[in-house]
Amino acid sequence: EDQVTQSPEALRLQEGESSSLNCSYTVSGLRGLFWYRQDPGKGPEFLFTLYSAGEEKEKERLKATLTKKESFLHITAPKPEDSATYLCAVHSTRGTGNQFYFGTGTSLTVIP
């Protein structure tokens, strides 16, 4: 069964304390892996797309990497404004066509 699992569920960091969020996936026919940021009561905000193992993308304090079974979102020297829920999603294709699976997210809190 296709699924996406994110860990940890919640993470508290001191400002400046770097860490990584994990997204592991088991899907057939991976077409792309996406990272989103979601603030409470708002829609997810697109961050990155990764298409193949070994690919990396960076944006400010965030860096996303992809292997054949998982993706990491590395946060370097986070600031309080980085506090949010980070969602991982995969686009897969199988017999029934396109499917989009989201993980349940990692809730990040950065303490000043």
Add this chain to the structure above:
Amino acid sequence: DSGVTQTPKHLITATGQRVTLRCSPRSGDLSVYWYQQSLDQGLQFLIQYYNGEERAKGNILERFSAQQFPDLHSELNLSSLELGDSALYFCASSAGTNYEQYFGPGTRLTVT
């Protein structure tokens, strides 16, 4: 602001009723997606339309239906509503199928 608009922002209705949620995609985007987000299940993919045609189906109930009109806006129709249908409903759009999705602010549906 993602450029995706959704109306209404909030909707309160009774069990057994029918409601329609509306979404306007970003200018130029041909794909529209609908998702349901509940507290216990995270984001669940419901359905995708591309340039007016249904392209993919996820975990959409038979009581739910959607369509995309010639001007590319989309509507999600929910009928015979149950208490368990209470959730945030998000619309997203993308340029094509394997591109990043941009989410609207969501419609919060409460069924009483």
